[in-house]
Amino acid sequence: MTKLSTTINSKLSSTMIEKLERQQICTVIQFIDEDSENLIKFTGLLLKDILEIKQNIFEKFGGVIKNAFELLEIEQNNIVPTNLSSLDNLLKGGLYYGQIYEICGISSSGKTQLCFAIATNIALSPNNIVRYIDTKRDFCGSRIEQILLKKNCSKQVIDEVMDHIKVCCVYSIHQLFKVLYWLIDSLKKEDEGCRTRIIIIDSLPGVIFKSSKDNEITITLNHLANVCHYIAKEYYLSIVTVNLITEWSSVIQEGPSTSRKENCDVIPTLGKYWLHVPNTRLLLEKIGVGNRKLSIWNSFQLEADLACTLTINDSGILFS
Amino acid sequence: MQSQIESGTELLGRLNKKSSLCGLEDTLFFKGPLCTDIIEISGVKSSGKTLLLSQMLAKCILPNCHEIKGCNASAVLINTDHHFQISKLVELMSNIANAVNTVSFTTDTVDVKFDKIAVIKNSLRNLHVINCYDSEQFAVTLRTLNNIFIENTKIALLAIDSITAYYWQDREDNHITINAYVKNLLQLIRTHTAQFNVATIYTKLYENIDNKGKKLTDNINYRIRLCKTCDSKNFICTLETTQIVRKIHYSILSNGIRWKMDEK
Numbered sequence: 001m002t003k004l005s006t007t008i009n010s011k012l013s014s015t016m017i018e019k020l021e022r023q024q025i026c027t028v029i030q031f032i033d034e035d036s037e038n039l040i041k042f043t044g045l046l047l048k049d050i051l052e053i054k055q056n057i058f059e060k061f062g063g064v065i066k067n068a069f070e071l072l073e074i075e076q077n078n079i080v081p082t083n084l085s086s087l088d089n090l091l092k093g094g095l096y097y098g099q100i101y102e103i104c105g106i107s108s109s110g111k112t113q114l115c116f117a118i119a120t121n122i123a124l125s126p127n128n129i130v131r132y133i134d135t136k137r138d139f140c141g142s143r144i145e146q147i148l149l150k151k152n153c154s155k156q157v158i159d160e161v162m163d164h165i166k167v168c169c170v171y172s173i174h175q176l177f178k179v180l181y182w183l184i185d186s187l188k189k190e191d192e193g194c195r196t197r198i199i200i201i202d203s204l205p206g207v208i209f210k211s212s213k214d215n216e217i218t219i220t221l222n223h224l225a226n227v228c229h230y231i232a233k234e235y236y237l238s239i240v241t242v243n244l245i246t247e248w249s250s251v252i253q254e255g256p257s258t259s260r261k262e263n264c265d266v267i268p269t270l271g272k273y274w275l276h277v278p279n280t281r282l283l284l285e286k287i288g289v290g291n292r293k294l295s296i297w298n299s300f301q302l303e304a305d306l307a308c309t310l311t312i313n314d315s316g317i318l319f320s
Numbered sequence: 321m322q323s324q325i326e327s328g329t330e331l332l333g334r335l336n337k338k339s340s341l342c343g344l345e346d347t348l349f350f351k352g353p354l355c356t357d358i359i360e361i362s363g364v365k366s367s368g369k370t371l372l373l374s375q376m377l378a379k380c381i382l383p384n385c386h387e388i389k390g391c392n393a394s395a396v397l398i399n400t401d402h403h404f405q406i407s408k409l410v411e412l413m414s415n416i417a418n419a420v421n422t423v424s425f426t427t428d429t430v431d432v433k434f435d436k437i438a439v440i441k442n443s444l445r446n447l448h449v450i451n452c453y454d455s456e457q458f459a460v461t462l463r464t465l466n467n468i469f470i471e472n473t474k475i476a477l478l479a480i481d482s483i484t485a486y487y488w489q490d491r492e493d494n495h496i497t498i499n500a501y502v503k504n505l506l507q508l509i510r511t512h513t514a515q516f517n518v519a520t521i522y523t524k525l526y527e528n529i530d531n532k533g534k535k536l537t538d539n540i541n542y543r544i545r546l547c548k549t550c551d552s553k554n555f556i557c558t559l560e561t562t563q564i565v566r567k568i569h570y571s572i573l574s575n576g577i578r579w580k581m582d583e584k
Contacts, residue, residue, distance in 0.1 A: 002456060029456065029459050032460070033463070057460065058467065061457060062457060063460075063461040065449070065468065067445060067447070067449075068406055068409070068448070068449055069441060069445045071449055072407070075405070075407055096407070098402065098405075099405075219488050219489065219491075229402045232402075233402065233451050234451075275365050298366045300371075300403040
């Protein structure tokens with residue numbers, strides 16, 4: 001909670017803040033909640049000034065009201081196609097700003113490869129920057145180059161794309177937060193022409209499972225969700241996270257074999273809290289040799305269970 | 321509170337005529353909701369909480385013309401979970417508008433289509449969205465509601481998706497149960513909405529089983545509980561008011577929630 005400070009309003013001096021603290025009014029919320037008459041008594045300011053300070057707090061620390069009419073326009077102008085046509089069809093045109101997408105799958109189901117394909121394609125469009133946060137030291141520049149060579153891109157194009165994918169390695173949740181906060185600063189400085197369209201975090205379990213206590217993880221994930229939503233909404237970009245899945249096989253004894261399907265429960269890792277954080281969760285599954293099925297697992301916006309198939313080879317990801 | 325200013329806002333709140341929210345969701349509310357009702361939508365993940373809320377918002381902001389039976393009221397949405405999406409709302413609004421068209425057999429479809437988009441875009445101006453990203457911002461925003469209601473006198477509905485978004489952040493320094501947490505917030509919200517005749521709808525993620533036996537408290541007028549059944553396509557909605565408890569089956573389709581009234 002933010003403490004009262006002189007930066008809120010020049011009329012609020014440090015001696016007044018000390019006086020207020022003696023009355024147990026330390027934070028901005030406590031200040032708004034306190035009766036104005038009392039605040040006049042404690043500070044010696046005029047009612048007009050007290051109301052002005054309260055108004056300053058509202059403006060500085062409260063949410064900003066936006067009209068839905070304008071928000072619709074912003075949304076329509078900020079859809080970033082992945083140019084993987086089947087994926088774009090699933091997602092109704094591409095990645096929407098303000099959304100957190102999660103790619104789930106068992107290890108070696110192709111999650112990172114899908115991230116590479118998305119990153120490459122988005123960086124191929126002019127003026128798009130891709131931020132790639134790598135927690136597993138998995139990022140492979142030569143793989144990106146290979147994908148681009150197969151697309152018959154020229155040396156110059158390849159250099160440009162490589163330049164537009166900014167990779168950053170993190171090894172702990174602490175570093176992840178540090179990078180995200182640093183990103184907020186650098187996103188502020190970006191100009192309209194060439195800006196970040198997508199942040200890929202590959203992968204979250206890489207840094208989250210290292211801390212242990214259940215409650216601590218929930219609080220950390222709550223914090224992470226808030227930061228991600230803030231970045232995605234305020235800087236008009238989308239975030240793609242990668243997550244693993246856990247299979248719980250619980251043998252249900254009662255009844256005949258009708259409920260065989262329920263016997264194996266597949267859930268994303270990172271626990272119960274994170275379940276409802278990503279707006280759209282995609283599931284990547286192996287089917288046969290080299291083939292993968294990508295489906296919408298659950299989503300607040302898109303119809304669940306829509307799916308497409310894809311193959312992974314040296315030219316990247318191909319949708320069939 | 322501030323004596324001189326309060327009397328003014330009270331007067332303003334009393335004198336301002338608001339659009340009625342009748343018809344917001346006919347299946348759930350027989351008449352109403354009334355002007356200061358509090359409605360809780362709770363349920364597990366992907367049971368359609370945000371969808372139901374969006375559907376009610378769509379009905380709320382649409383006009384009552386061209387046989388679209390909207391409420392023609394303004395609403396403010398405090399977006400804390402960031403699951404709500406404007407394009408989804410627009411989709412739901414066009415569904416409502418389209419449903420009208422199929423009944424009244426209009427002749428000039430091109431003209432109607434053009435008109436419909438204009439109607440929807442115009443109604444979007446009735447919705448104000450406040451994005452919140454942390455607990456303090458949410459707390460301050462709730463305290464600015466008075467100012468918001470004064471500036472936009474047409475607002476008849478306050479929607480919060482979800483009220484428990486920052487529970488874990490707040491719990492870090494203050495151990496409190498989720499029910500007590502919600503109760504405190506509702507008390508604060510009520511001090512603002514009561515004066516201005518604004519109804520409140522909020523969503524809540526967790527559903528404690530031990531809530532079931534309890535009667536409606538904390539001045540909640542409608543408690544809507546959304547549950548999944550074993551069959552992934554069917555859901556059950558339990559509607560609880562001070563007088564009745566009703567169970568309604570529903571399914572989630574691409575164009576929104578479909579109530580199945582005939583089934584028991």
